[in-house]
Amino acid sequence: MTEQARSIRLAVIDTDSAFLTVLENRLDTAGWQHRVLSEGVPTEELVSMKLNALLIDLSAVGADGWEFLERVAGAVPGLGILVCSAQSTVAQRVRGLRLGADDWITKPCHPEEVIARVEAVVRRRKRAEVRLNAWPVLHAELEIRSDQYQAFVGAQNVGLTRREFELLQLLAQVPGQVVEREEIYQKVWGYAMAHGDRSVDVFIRKLRQKLHGHSPSWRYIHTHFGIGYRFDPEPVDGAEQVAPAPDRAEARPPRSDEVPTDEASVEEAPVDEVPVETA
Amino acid sequence: MTEQARSIRLAVIDTDSAFLTVLENRLDTAGWQHRVLSEGVPTEELVSMKLNALLIDLSAVGADGWEFLERVAGAVPGLGILVCSAQSTVAQRVRGLRLGADDWITKPCHPEEVIARVEAVVRRRKRAEVRLNAWPVLHAELEIRSDQYQAFVGAQNVGLTRREFELLQLLAQVPGQVVEREEIYQKVWGYAMAHGDRSVDVFIRKLRQKLHGHSPSWRYIHTHFGIGYRFDPEPVDGAEQVAPAPDRAEARPPRSDEVPTDEASVEEAPVDEVPVETA
DNA sequence: TTGCGTGTGAAAAACCGGTGAACACGCCTT
């Protein structure tokens, strides 16, 4: 939840070298990208820097500080702006905030607090930022798209429900790792699993069904008896695209549980699941 | 831009009656809706109040102030949280900000500054959504003009209300991407969605009605059951198109991220059955 | 073989979203 704090891009406009030294030291420790700018920075340049936040000492900007503040705030929406100054009146602070500043810090101030305030300013914005956090992840034939709450095989939508997707996502997050039932339940359902609850099993089955229906030549979810499940794509040996298994005349009982066998070879079970137009 | 700034809904948790009196006086002058709460407010109630911001005096909350702060910040995303306290250390302020507070104000403080800081916090969240993408964007037959708060089909005005337009704009900002209900509500309405609120649905319906009324051969908004909605223009099959690809089986729109699944028609993947091709 | 954990299908229950309409509120006109 709080992982987005790292790697903030911050620019500082200030002339107080002592303050700058201490602050930059802290910023390095925090791992932020930062640079010091002079007052005459064109707004276009600020935009192109792709900053998360800007820290301005108004006294370093000169008489047209207010104008500068207003201009930047208007021209670079999405940029967090924090103003700091040695001493200031209530009226000045109010004016600064109204002109577009997100926060006003009075010097002397502790670098740690500056950092925390920048974080607080940026935090809000991050939430609303374009969701680039999760780009499609590919496991074997399976593509998991967090922005769609869906999984795809090729261009085919697997058609997972919300819970199914969350379950898949949870397991696929740690491929090759066994996840205990209790943990699965806790993370996907959000609360502790009641004794004897079979929900996880049922959803695993549904997941397997849909995955197998769309990507029959891969086996994605493995059972660990008495423990839980593991996501680990592995090719189904036997009938690949090449040699479709001969034995299919065998009329098997309705029970066709085992995932591995071809049974429904690729052409037998056309992966499509075209959503029926329910209108 | 600033028309939303007025009429902020603010709740205050404090016991300092002198401060409260002065502050409430100011809030009335500013025309804000406000109320004073006691410390034991369940987060559910906070949500249903449709607040924009919350002002907490940590010393009024008692020992579990930190916990309360963390809980509220976690449970009511989109709520601006400002903490104030008589005296505090840097470490305390840093802690508060890290736990989710958006600002920390030290008493004594001028009511006007409090108001300005609340405004800054609320604005910060509001602005993040706006993206300031002024120029007309064309999706299929639909032209979205942010500068007019309107959408057009050809030269015809669709006649959207403010909310309808904001909703459309939000969705159309990220075509092909599923946006969760909660997120929609928070960005368009400005505060957290209360459980069971149907406003989003109602406005989606109104939007669909108007869009369909003006551009019947395209379908713009898709439902993702249990998640939210997705803007992704696609031709209504069975209807005649002008130039754009009328087929849906093969040529998919340039967009590589949209989902074939539409509406709530995600049916069970018929694993052992031959899915019916409905094309 | 027994005992417990898991796979499976189907039914029941809970949930969700579409819809129409009543209601509330501010604004403008009369």
Added chain:
DNA sequence: AAGGCGTGTTCACCGGTTTTTCACACGCAA
């Protein structure tokens, strides 16, 4: 001041979807 109008909110109903539950078959380990 009363009434009409445009907007936005809330409510109840309905049908479809999803989730949970249940009973039983099956499989793994002791």
